[in-house]
Amino acid sequence: MKKALVFGAGISGLGAKGLLEKNGYEVMLVDDKKAMSSKDGMNTLSEVELFVKSPGVPYTELVKKAFDLKIPVIDEVELAYRYMKKKANYPKIIAVTGTNGKTTTTTKIKELIEYCGYRCEFAGNIGRSFADLVTEDKELDYIVLELSSYQLENVKEFRPDIAMVINLAPDHLDRYEKAGDYYDAKFNIGAKQEAGDYFITNMNCQESSKRLGRINADVIRVSLEGGKGCDLYPEDGWVVYKGKKIICEEKLSLKGRHNLENILFIGAVAEIIGLDEEKLREFLYNTGTLEHRMERFLEVGGTLFINDSKGTNIESSKMAIEAYHGCILICGGVDKKLDLTPLVGAIKDHVSNVYLIGELAEKLEQALIQGGYPKDRLVRSGNLENSVDLISKKIDTHENNYILLSPATASFDQFKNFEVRGKVFKELVKKYFTAGEEV
Template identity: 30%
Template sequence: MKTIESYQKKPVLVLGLAKSGLAAAKLLNKLGAAVTVNDMKPFEENEAAKELHELGIHVVCGSHPQNLLADRQIEMIVKNPGIPYSNPILLQAADQGIPVITEVELAYEISEADILGITGSNGKTTTTTLVYEMLKKDGKNPLIAGNIGTVACEVAEKAKSDQVIVMELSSFQLQGTLSFKPSAAVILNLFDAHLDYHGTRDAYAQAKGKIYENLTSADAAVINADDKEVCRLSEETQGTKFYFSVKQKLDHGAFIHEDAIWYNEERIIAVNEVVLPGKHNLENILAAVSLVKTRGCSNEAICSVLTSFSGVIHRLQFVRTLKDRKFYNDSKATNILATSKALEAFDQPVILLAGGLDRGNEFDELKPAMKNVRALISFGETAPKLEKTCRELGIEVINRVDNVEQAAGAAYELSEAGDVVLLSPACASWDQYKTFEQRGDMFVRAVHKLE
């Protein structure tokens, strides 16, 4: 960890705990800051707050006091990424010019290792995992962090200068950055997402675009040549540009040509040798190839991963085959685009299991991808909307259930040999489940109980 003096005795508020807030508070305390933590969960029920209190950190729980900034003379706020900027304390901070960051900014400030930053509307986890596995196979001793599950500042605290941190980044995390600068960065794609948080698509895009903002010519900006909005966001970056495309042959970058994956003038591997399912994953693979090539990764390491890596948990995760029915867990598909991509990965008849949190949208954009859907098992708040979409397409087999466990059984009852049973909800999980991981785990357990 780099030795930095800028936080010595600085009054800093950590707003919101969970994993990132707990890690940020501990780190700031080590850096000598005068740390205050504010969390809505009452102290007597808040194990993280109790842990920080034992370290001598000032903890305020159960509410967001309006006078907290003044009373503690706060000069900086580190906020939990999920807390919206409409929070009263954050509105006060904006009025008073108090900087607000997320913990990935702290991770950058203390990290001795370079950071490879990966963001986008879809494919982040798959691409992050591919990059990590390729670099690991090549002996480069990478670390993995960020939105993929490991708090970035915890990883950065232990990282050495000869390592590299592969970091998945959400728009929530990136919006709270100031000087954050990866040595290589990619925006995979941009589609409507998290508009309830950001307010507008432009605000969402600008948050994603911050990943390119501080790059210098010594850094790599990896760009999806097929996505006009990503290209627009990359226009002003000072980073050296590297491209990838599934649609066109490139003079410089990763692309598909003659049914093979190429990088510049090197043919790396035939597409049919790649085991990761789904046409959409070719985009993630090309982005990963471009990123690891900026680190000098060998073609042998890339090929080894692409011929063995079959996907990440909850993202088109193959669960099992039962009486010639194949079951897939795609619980991480929390929006229409992700479910569209999953459906397009299969030529077989599909029984689609979908539904979840109602964010006010309809599902008309899902229709073009539903040509192979022969039945719907719906659940959650959006069940009526999804059923309406299916009826409009002439899909007659529709069954509403209470949860994903029931959905697994109902789908098996309806299925025939050769069918794909696909949990791909097209919605967030929060109407019924704490996380998409919990939703997916419950589905997987239910599938394994089927006989």
């Protein structure tokens, strides 16, 4: 029997294990907390013909040894893609990456395609693994994949029909030696595309433009600023595709510049696959916002609470902070070794008080003080509950206030993931502010 090693027993690893077992492999699952130890895994490498590394797993000695032994090391996304391609009528793949906007764009593309009457599912860095979806073997017209840089590091043959990089900003420098390595990993999404495939790029993103020479697909250019050579852009209150007005900005249900950027990518996909433009407008004028992304969830008197737990990097939180000028901010989490200067600038310009939580708290406090933010407006509250409790004792809810959770980093120091962090925040707010009305 063929043997494979899957390193990591999370959603991605378990999906890979299930798919391999369905296809006749004996699978050794390695996870130092949940399965076989790395040490024992090392002793089995001589028997292994395939090594699947989960995206969250670092490049440990076990991974390096597999490379040394010339064992093929691939990602779960690559594995799932190979088996999907063996189907007689396999679905088209729309692959989404970028620093910010991935989840909104992925979700709304999936919902739009379904709204237009096609069979579609999403997977990847959102909800379930690609491998799990392929194992299920459903009849689908499209699969929309949200992909992180980690999931794209070891792709070999992966070739989506439509790929996009929404934007690029520094992130995950606790994993990558420099930002350029992170950007390069993102651009693996289109590395195997050819003429006849489509790659949607953001002309306002300098790092994307620098890497376009690597792309052999047909390129669709979108831009919030418009300009020569752009295919899809806003102009005079409309989103325009190749000179044709297709979406009225004023009627969009998803507000804000960041959402308009996402909508350019959604619109580009709709045009590429030929979705009905009237259906596109109906959908975009009525669709709702996502949980945990600038989610206005409770109003108490004049005080509005916003859950932006999905703000897991500096650029994302900057957008939220700028949208709620004068807000009281809860911020912090894992230290991702990022330059905090842009975050400090946004906080100085827009935030009235800051409650600092998690591993990053001390470092961010020092950066804010050194950047000229008043020390008496900073509180090292440590965790979410202390923050909400302290805020409840300090503010007058009859006055106009914005209370914003936008951590600017990952949650793993205190929570399983950003979803749990967001749900806990909402529960705590409803516990300490009992007279609120849901928005």
